[in-house]
Amino acid sequence: MDKSLNTLEHHFHLPRIRQVGGSRPFHWLRMGWSDMRDNLGASLSYGVFFAALGYLILAYASDRPYLFTAAISGFFLVGPIAAAGLYEISRRHDAGERASLGASLRGLMRHGDSLMYFGLFLAIVLLSWERLSAILFALFYQGNVPELSHFAREVFLSGEYTHFVVAYMVVGGALAALVFALSAISIPMLMDRDVDAISAAMTSARAVGMNLGAMAVWAALIVALVAIGFATMMIGMAVLLPLLGHATWHAYRDLVE
Template sequence: MDKPFNTLDRHFHLPHVRQVDASRPLMWLRMGWDDMRANFGASLAYGLIFAAIGYVILAYAADLPYLFTAAISGFFLVGPLAAAGLYEISRRHERGESATFADSLRGLREHGDHLLYYGAFLAVVLLAWERLSAILFALFYEGVAPDLGNFFADVFLSGAYTHFVVSYLVVGGAIAGVVFALSVVSVPMLMDRKSDMVTAMMTSARAVGFNLGAMAVWAALIVVLIGIGFATMMIGMVALLPLLGHATWHAYKDLVE
């Protein structure tokens, strides 16, 4: 398992990646909670901003089922970048520096170039997924679009659209898996050290390859917590997004020397 990831050193100068226990993500959440409590106002400010943005996007897509599902899944794709300000808060808090909301914005400006490139990458992926989502609906979903309130029950749980559900989950899951592997620690790494985007993404892929058990647990926790955020009409996201953002910083510090 290690050999394919070790060959990355032939092309990139990558930092050493640690191997951690599969239960370690629970510790990341605990440390993330500690950071959130210590910087409550700044953390919740990010939670409120992105919960509000998410609610507006979902409300806009409410009459377009394919766009609504793409928006929900797309939230997972852009989440690592959306939490960049939270990484900066954790970074400053760890160093004993001022970590207000304004301080985090200054930190974002200092790393603006790298974040812009990474944002462009995620934007391309998100646009591609939105188009693929529309194509899958056109190919496999037959009939009138159901009411959004019953959409998941009528389409995903009824058994009447098995081909559509399987294709949607396979394609969406493959895209999400690749983006997760390339982004799980890459944005915190860009915020923490002078590194280019490609090196950060390859380090992230290596961290996932060396810690499949822990990364599977971490991915499951992210899906469950973000799912709770959506189930509560983005209200829960106000606290859950900052928690995951701070925890992701500790995941990076734990995995990358």
């Protein structure tokens, strides 16, 4: 592992990565909460917008279970790019600059090219996952698809579709792990430095590889908080998305010298 990470550093001229303890993600959350509290209006503007957008997407997919499950899991794939404006708020806040909504949007425009390339990559992954989800349903799920209100009980909890559940979890988990490794800190890095998307993604992969314990805790916290957001019909996401976005900025600052 160390040899491959050193090879990445040599070919992409990657910055040095710090190693942190497993409890460090809780510090990132505390710092993220502080950023959100100090920039409440701008932060909640992003949270409310994406929570409303997420609710509309889930409502559209509510009578299509394979789309509904793909939409929920797809949120984890596109979340890093959706929070780009929040990273800019934290960056400006750290620098003692005005961190308004307008200022964050101008920051997005300034880094538009790099964000576009990374966003295109995430969009391709999301579309691929939607198609893979449909294929898995066609291959492993036999019979009529139940209504969404009974879907989890009849499909995931009944024990009658073990092959489908295992295949769905393995394929979805592999995609999620890949995207997490490449995007854990790459978007904040693009907002902060004059680097290309590939170097940012490789830096993120290296940071994850050198801090597996801390990043596993961080991934678990993200899943748990996003699950709370979905459980509250996206209402909680209006606060949880800004919290996670600001915390991700501090993860980047902590891990990358």
